Amino acid sequence: MPELPDVEGFRRVLASHAVGRPIQRVEVRDQGVLRDVSAERLSRTLTGRRFSEPRRHGKWLIAPAGPDAVVFHFGMTGSLQWGEPDRHDRVVFGFSDGELRYRDMRKLQGLRLLDYPRGVEDLLAGLGPDATEMTTKKWDEVLHGRRGQIKATLVDQSVVAGIGNLLADEILWRAGLHPRVSCARLGGHEFAGLATATRGVLRQSIKVGRVPPRKSWLTGRRDEPSGTCPRCGTVLAHGRAGGRGTTWCPRCQPENRR
Secondary structure: OOOHHHHHHHHHHHHHHOEOOEOOEEEEOOHHHEOOOOHHHHHHHHOOOEEOOOEEEOOEEEEEEOOEEEEEEOOOOEEEEEOOOOOOEEEEEEEOOEEEEEEEOOOOOEEEEEEOOHHHHHHHOOOOOEHHHOOHHHHHHHHOOOOOEHHHHHOOOOOOEOOOHHHHHHHHHHHOOOOOOEHHHOOHHHHHHHHHHHHHHHHHHHHHOOOOOOOOOHHHOOOOOOOEOOOOOOEOEEEEEOOEEEEEOOOOOOOOOO
C-alpha cells in the first residue's frame, strides 16, 4: 500500500518527466478512478495545459495545472509511472516523447480535478501535519489529551498525514513502543523517541521511494515464518492493533512499559 515514501517517489516521477511541458492528450481508460469529474471534462480542461511543480501532503499528490490541479490518491495499489504500458493503466497523460500513467489494480481511490489552490485546501483541510514535519514538540501537540492506542493514532490521517501500516510498525519498533500502548501514557521521552524514529525511517525510505524490506528493519522480517527482531533476535509477535495487521518485538516493545 503506497505510503508517504511511495507518494514522494511518484511526485519525483511527475516532476522529472511532466512539469512545464504541454499535455497533448488525456486518455481515460477507466472512469472508475475518477472522483467528481467526468472523463470529458478532465481531458478538455487539461489538454494544452502544463503541470507546474507538484507537491505532496501525506499520501496525497497535488499537480497544479493552471487554475486547477489534479489531485492523486493511490489507495492500496495505485502508482504513477513513466514508460511501458500496463493493463492496469487507468488514466494516461500524453506528452511529445512519452506518457505519464496513473496505474491502479484495485481502484479504491483515484484522481480529482479541483480549483487551485482553494479546492485543494478544502479537500486537505481535515488532515494532520505531514509526517516529515513531526518534531518532538509536534508529537506532543498532536498526541496531547488523546487516549487511543498509539498504532491506531499513527495511521489516523487526521492526526498525522502520510503514515501507513508499514511505517507505523517500523517507527514504533525503533521507538521501543508497543503498538497498543495508550497515548495518554506517553511523555516527553517517548515523544522525542517518536520524532527520532520518524525522521530516520522517512529519510531512508524517501531515498528509495518505498519502505524498504531490509533485513536490518522490522519490515524486512515481518513476513518471514518465525521472523526474528533485527535488534535482539526475539521471535516477532503478530496481531491486530487499531484494526490493522501489526508486527512488533515483545522484548523491545513490552506492553507493560510506562
